[in-house]
Amino acid sequence: MGYQVSPAGADAVLKELSAHYRVWAPRRFAGGGAFSDTDCVRYGEIQSVTEIVFDEKSRFSFKEALTPPSQTMFYFTESQMTEPEFPEKPALIFLRSCDLHAVRRLDQMYLRSGSPDYYYARLRENARFVLMGCRECFDSCFCADMGTNISDNYDLSIEPSGGSYLLDCRVPEWDALLAAQAEKTAEVVPSHVTQTRTRVSIPADLDISVMKSSIWDEYSKRCINCGRCNFSCPTCTCFTVQDLFYSDNAKTGERRRVMASCMVDGFTDMAGGGSYRKDNGQRMRFKVLHKVLDFRQRSGFQMCVGCGRCDDVCPEYISFSHLINRLGDAMKEVSGRDAK
Amino acid sequence: MMQNEYRPFLSEIKEVIRHTEVEYTFRMEYHGPVKPGQFFELSLPKYGEAPISVSGIEDGLIDFTIRKVGKVTDEIFEQYVGSSLFIRGPYGNGFDLEQFRGRELVIVAGGTGVSPVRGVISYFADHPGESRGVHLIAGFKNPDEILFKKDFARWRQQIDVTMTIDAGEPTEEYRVGLVTSFIPGLRLQDRSAAEAIVAGPPAMIRFSAAALVAAGFPEEHIWISQSRKMCCGMGKCGHCKVNDTYICLDGPVFNYTRGKTLID
Numbered sequence: 001m002g003y004q005v006s007p008a009g010a011d012a013v014l015k016e017l018s019a020h021y022r023v024w025a026p027r028r029f030a031g032g033g034a035f036s037d038t039d040c041v042r043y044g045e046i047q048s049v050t051e052i053v054f055d056e057k058s059r060f061s062f063k064e065a066l067t068p069p070s071q072t073m074f075y076f077t078e079s080q081m082t083e084p085e086f087p088e089k090p091a092l093i094f095l096r097s098c099d100l101h102a103v104r105r106l107d108q109m110y111l112r113s114g115s116p117d118y119y120y121a122r123l124r125e126n127a128r129f130v131l132m133g134c135r136e137c138f139d140s141c142f143c144a145d146m147g148t149n150i151s152d153n154y155d156l157s158i159e160p161s162g163g164s165y166l167l168d169c170r171v172p173e174w175d176a177l178l179a180a181q182a183e184k185t186a187e188v189v190p191s192h193v194t195q196t197r198t199r200v201s202i203p204a205d206l207d208i209s210v211m212k213s214s215i216w217d218e219y220s221k222r223c224i225n226c227g228r229c230n231f232s233c234p235t236c237t238c239f240t241v242q243d244l245f246y247s248d249n250a251k252t253g254e255r256r257r258v259m260a261s262c263m264v265d266g267f268t269d270m271a272g273g274g275s276y277r278k279d280n281g282q283r284m285r286f287k288v289l290h291k292v293l294d295f296r297q298r299s300g301f302q303m304c305v306g307c308g309r310c311d312d313v314c315p316e317y318i319s320f321s322h323l324i325n326r327l328g329d330a331m332k333e334v335s336g337r338d339a340k
Numbered sequence: 341m342m343q344n345e346y347r348p349f350l351s352e353i354k355e356v357i358r359h360t361e362v363e364y365t366f367r368m369e370y371h372g373p374v375k376p377g378q379f380f381e382l383s384l385p386k387y388g389e390a391p392i393s394v395s396g397i398e399d400g401l402i403d404f405t406i407r408k409v410g411k412v413t414d415e416i417f418e419q420y421v422g423s424s425l426f427i428r429g430p431y432g433n434g435f436d437l438e439q440f441r442g443r444e445l446v447i448v449a450g451g452t453g454v455s456p457v458r459g460v461i462s463y464f465a466d467h468p469g470e471s472r473g474v475h476l477i478a479g480f481k482n483p484d485e486i487l488f489k490k491d492f493a494r495w496r497q498q499i500d501v502t503m504t505i506d507a508g509e510p511t512e513e514y515r516v517g518l519v520t521s522f523i524p525g526l527r528l529q530d531r532s533a534a535e536a537i538v539a540g541p542p543a544m545i546r547f548s549a550a551a552l553v554a555a556g557f558p559e560e561h562i563w564i565s566q567s568r569k570m571c572c573g574m575g576k577c578g579h580c581k582v583n584d585t586y587i588c589l590d591g592p593v594f595n596y597t598r599g600k601t602l603i604d
Contacts, residue, residue, distance in 0.1 A: 118342055208584075
């Protein structure tokens, strides 16, 4: 059912839902930007719908609600190993269509590749998703070309409209709650973009031979392997397991996993000194081909959802979408034909 | 409730065998199916986990031959008989012994690369009727780094063993030179029908496989065992991924036709 709801009404709905869910949405962290007096829009828990930032793209993605950047796996106390407590309430996550498509990528990695991941499954179980409609794209978005611009597997949709909010509810148990707060019922179809300013085209003949192309060499110098692209990506899933003991009581400690980046030094380091892909250009190749080639080969669908965050956050202004568009020439180069 | 696959279990150290100053075999309690070439994540709480190959399998026991080279293994070397380590696994595909049954078998191993193939060597050495002969070429950097001396003494009675060190003076026990230099001289009944296994450091695997191909081995008869950084063993942490392949899930044992395409 579709509804038009005032901001106060939407907050009343949110308050009711907050009794059962931890509500995550992109919100403004004043002064939290990389430079002085700049803000950062990223995910956090909210109390009011007015906290949600609709007119900017979040720098980091919703994935932090399901795969925390640092997550305790076990607590150690002498011979005991105990699991941490999980939040009592599942997450209710406000996100855009590209990000809702990214949930399917996370599910593929954590639940369907190999045995299911206990920690992800616990946070993912009973999580609900609120689709934030997009009336227009941002500069770096390329969702339409990745086929992620439309989502219909949401539980609720929301977008601001003339001082109110338009919502489409797919969860029958929430209808009474929304109806009680609605200004009126309405036919609501979440907005989506059909064309983006940034366009990408993945060559149909793309295969692993492209790793021999010279295009990667340029990134050996340009990329500074900071890993921002990975940490902001809604589909990057890699993690490193670390143990530590507490400095004020070395008998106790914990095992945790932290977000890892295939661009950052140390990702492949083995005890004894072995390591792979020391060159940043080759790390770029590894990442790009995971996003648009080898994940698809294993899973049947592309990993990249076209959110464009990696382009937004790169301190060296390296554009992932531009790189995808160079792959056609790179394939011509490696297949012996002349590049344009 | 879903099982937490990351939760390790305690395994008692039954015996510690010292090979060198920095390489020990820890014989641990384990009940369950396991194959040579598979690996476990070994851990000591507060120090970390490390993926270690199974280097021996007996009833109720598994061996881990560990080189003291990192934070976790340094701490493991402080543990003795009677104490316990946390382990989880086994992970990976391991070697399929059926693949080699009734065949002539060549095994090329370098350093701790002997660990993942030790179970295969022992099996066919102890069951001479089940293969058409085993040829082992094992290389170590120097005499001080030779592992499994007792095993080698036994294997010499059972199979064709060439032990070599990288540099120095040859003795009755070992020759001098890289393992690759002994591949062309192998005296085999039929190269085109024999199977070969290669395990060791990446460069050694690359050159040994190339030497086997040059010596007339079909690529589909060559098997390699890979190693990478691994934080999960379940195809999730991403550290061991090589293009579309997860070493932990799809390997660590690969047929060379696929293994040669694994370029990091």
